[in-house]
Amino acid sequence: MRVAVVQTNPVFGKRQENIERTLDRMASLAADLYVLPELCTTGYSFNDKDEAESLAEKADGRTFERYSQFAHEHETYVVYGFAEKAEVLYNASLLVGPDGLIGLYRKVHLFDREKLFFTPGNLGFPVYKTSFGPIGMMICFDWLFPESARSLALKGAQLIAHPANLVLPYCPDALVTRCLENHVFTATADRVGSEQRGGVSLSFIGSSEIVDQNGNVLLRLSQTEEQIASADIDLSQASNKRINERNDVLADRRPDQYTA
Ligand code: ACM
Numbered sequence: 001m002r003v004a005v006v007q008t009n010p011v012f013g014k015r016q017e018n019i020e021r022t023l024d025r026m027a028s029l030a031a032d033l034y035v036l037p038e039l040c041t042t043g044y045s046f047n048d049k050d051e052a053e054s055l056a057e058k059a060d061g062r063t064f065e066r067y068s069q070f071a072h073e074h075e076t077y078v079v080y081g082f083a084e085k086a087e088v089l090y091n092a093s094l095l096v097g098p099d100g101l102i103g104l105y106r107k108v109h110l111f112d113r114e115k116l117f118f119t120p121g122n123l124g125f126p127v128y129k130t131s132f133g134p135i136g137m138m139i140c141f142d143w144l145f146p147e148s149a150r151s152l153a154l155k156g157a158q159l160i161a162h163p164a165n166l167v168l169p170y171c172p173d174a175l176v177t178r179c180l181e182n183h184v185f186t187a188t189a190d191r192v193g194s195e196q197r198g199g200v201s202l203s204f205i206g207s208s209e210i211v212d213q214n215g216n217v218l219l220r221l222s223q224t225e226e227q228i229a230s231a232d233i234d235l236s237q238a239s240n241k242r243i244n245e246r247n248d249v250l251a252d253r254r255p256d257q258y259t260a
Pocket of ligand 1: 110139142164165166167168
């Protein structure tokens with residue numbers, strides 16, 4: 001399958017404009033799955049909870065309509081991050097396919113000021129079937145917790161779609177280990193640019209990447225530019241968990257020896 005990561009620089013609060021810009025970029029490169037950044041339609045740094053609430057929307061709202069229309073027209077899959085308005089607010093991502101909504105993920109590990117606006121995710125780490133193989137999602141800071149990727153791998157994910165708004169510099173290299181220790185592919189779509197909001201200045205590191213099940217970085221994008229790029233991968237390679245004749249990264253685990 002051909003997986004594309006879409007690296008963007010959203011204008012804060014301009015939801016409709018941001019959606020249309022990503023769709024234009026996606027239309028410029030054919031792919032079977034497009035992964036977009038975390039909160040890619042709203043921007044990241046809300047001034048306060050009221051502002052987050054005013055920009056959040058239901059999972060089946062206008063953003064879903066536009067991306068699912070694209071997925072239908074191009075017979076493809078899209079993963080995008082958005083601010084979800086449910087009974088509370090979640091930092092969420094959706095997987096949509098040619099026939100509409102496939103699955104929702106709500107960010108489990110909230111980063112810094114996100115805790116002022118969002119409630120931690122309550123869906124665990126679901127894995128969803130697609131015609132290419134099982135796909136799971138994690139969002140940005142979830143990378144720091146090895147349990148996120150491990151949970152997805154134990155549930156059978158062969159690819160982890162990873163919308164991000166990275167500010168710390170460590171993730172692109174750390175994901176090499178996440179892929180290797182789980183024998184899964186990751187596709188991280190990060191944003192670039194900066195935001196000065198809520199009394200805080202944040203710069204986002206770009207460096208979106210696709211890493212294979214052996215930890216090879218298949219592509220890594222610029223730290224500063226909006227870009228789109230794709231890699232051709234065979235997801236079934238992630239179902240082989242062996243690293244040699246006697247070792248298997250999942251079967252050799254010793255949960256009885258670990259502390260939860
Ligand atoms: C982050 O989780 N957006 C750093």
